[in-house]
Amino acid sequence: MVTIGDIARAAGVSRSTASYALSGKRSISAEVRQRVADAARELGYTPNAGARALATAETMVLGLLAQFHEDEFAPAMLQYMLGVSDTARELGYDTLLVTETDGARALRRITSSRMVDGVVLLNVAQDDARLPLLRSAPQPGALVGLPGDCSGVDVFDLDFEAAGRLMVDHMHQLRHRELILVSQPEHVVERGGAYVWRLQNAVVQQARARGIELHAVFGESRQPEVGRTLHALLDAHPAATGLLLNNEAAAAALPSVLHARGLQTPRDLSVIGRYSDEFARTFSLPFTSIESAPDLLGEMAVRQLVRRIVTPQARDEPHVLRLLTPEFVDRGSTGVPCAPPSTS
Amino acid sequence: MVTIGDIARAAGVSRSTASYALSGKRSISAEVRQRVADAARELGYTPNAGARALATAETMVLGLLAQFHEDEFAPAMLQYMLGVSDTARELGYDTLLVTETDGARALRRITSSRMVDGVVLLNVAQDDARLPLLRSAPQPGALVGLPGDCSGVDVFDLDFEAAGRLMVDHMHQLRHRELILVSQPEHVVERGGAYVWRLQNAVVQQARARGIELHAVFGESRQPEVGRTLHALLDAHPAATGLLLNNEAAAAALPSVLHARGLQTPRDLSVIGRYSDEFARTFSLPFTSIESAPDLLGEMAVRQLVRRIVTPQARDEPHVLRLLTPEFVDRGSTGVPCAPPSTS
């Protein structure tokens, strides 16, 4: 391989001069700089990443810890990953993707061996086993997902409580009196997926405050089970006029469920989901929704992480907890409910 | 950070002895080995990855080049990525995920800087701009996807031609006389997605050989467009008794299309898809299909890649071209077609 020594020899200068000429970290005569640049180009020089990492203690790599659980809807995960990866690259970083089941073990491996300059954790649980390790790691960390204890890390997530309230208030303004909420599977909650009950609790409270009757259930993450659950719910609560979905699989299943029952939104049923616009387009979901903004959350996490990495004073700044204000995407699936048949 | 020097000092041996004791690369007295192991454990020692990479010229990292095009169905991609990442980890490697648009540029960056020991290319095109670079890179490369020129790389893909023949022959044995084939979007073909026309050509030829009337079209990769296309096809060819799908988005859309038309498989229509079982479960697709085996293909690519990396003689072995024999997954959506209405 061609090293900086080869460049230096070809340009007739010392290795340090070659290095400085390439990095621009000290003033070099225009002529020498040109000779070095020419040599580097002709010989096709690229610095050895390992050597540079050893000398600078910077790898220019970020760790991305993703977790794939059986009871989650995998397609939704990809968008977070791309948000992280694309932003990292934009800022000059590469991304080390870690998908192993034992996230804590993986985190220790990549941080203690100094493979990465910082770490983004996806799919963070209420009491996440990776967090204590991350706090004691020498690299900074950013989370997408709100844990119970945010100390020592920067945290980014959708404000699921505001999202829940927004769903209920929107339905309330339209004069809905009875709603159904389908959350993620209960297993997700048990594993510590706090966003499930954060939204659910907010919906429950806000419904109570608004005098709305609410039927809240956990739905499956797979077809056809979640479709059956939707059918069962609509059977069980014929007077419900609105459906709230905090469950991607349920949202993906809903169009065929509605079709099977001959229902149209918003005429027969008002629907609000919670998923990304990208997700909506891929599955052609015609429902008004609250944007989950996976790409934006990934981007925010990376930008903050890189800030901590590159600016020394940022290392000691207080940690950030940023809950994204939910954005309403109106796709026309909500409206004033028809008067119930018994009244007409 | 704690270095091997710290371990050596704590154990009262030289750095080389500490290194050998840890690696086991030469015989060390049981007592010294124990002292070194204890010191490493107590001090929480992990070798610095950059330093090790510099000394050994091995990073224990594989590059994974994924490409996400607008006109492809992203959820299908994730499974290839996980197949690669999980197998890499099993073999002791981490995975550098590269998602940038300019794959050739990215490939040059990670190979010439020696960030990776080998590279897996996903979503390989007929005339892939990344291939010339990969061939001249110092690291070996493995592809998932068949390019026009396989020289210098190991190639793994589903045998799409055999898959096409299998689809037709299966329908032929059931006495179908008129079939519809929905492929991926034409843009994918134009971009060099060879698997699209490899399957399509095979279907066309085999249909001709079997005396079957065939209607072959390119379908969209998004809802609801692809659903409309399916409706239009079924309208246009009422005598067609079988539907072949080489298009994930079409497969995901089909259940609601069938439902809307009051059709049941296999009574009214026989269907064969081409997608993974994981995909089928996520979207609850009840169709007989040819398994696309993304996890297996990712795994095979990584195993071969690692073989080339670790065994010196393997570097010079002839390159592998492995086309996976398509596996038929019977979900009961094919049968003998009913006699056409006009005959009854």
Next chain:
DNA sequence: CTGAAAGCGCTTACAG
């Protein structure tokens, strides 16, 4: 404006 040298933290021939 430039060069000689030290150092990053490992591994591994070379010597004993």
Next chain:
DNA sequence: CTGAAAGCGCTTACAG
């Protein structure tokens, strides 16, 4: 069975 030393390819104070 063990140690002293060289070397991997960079960067960056230190000197001039």
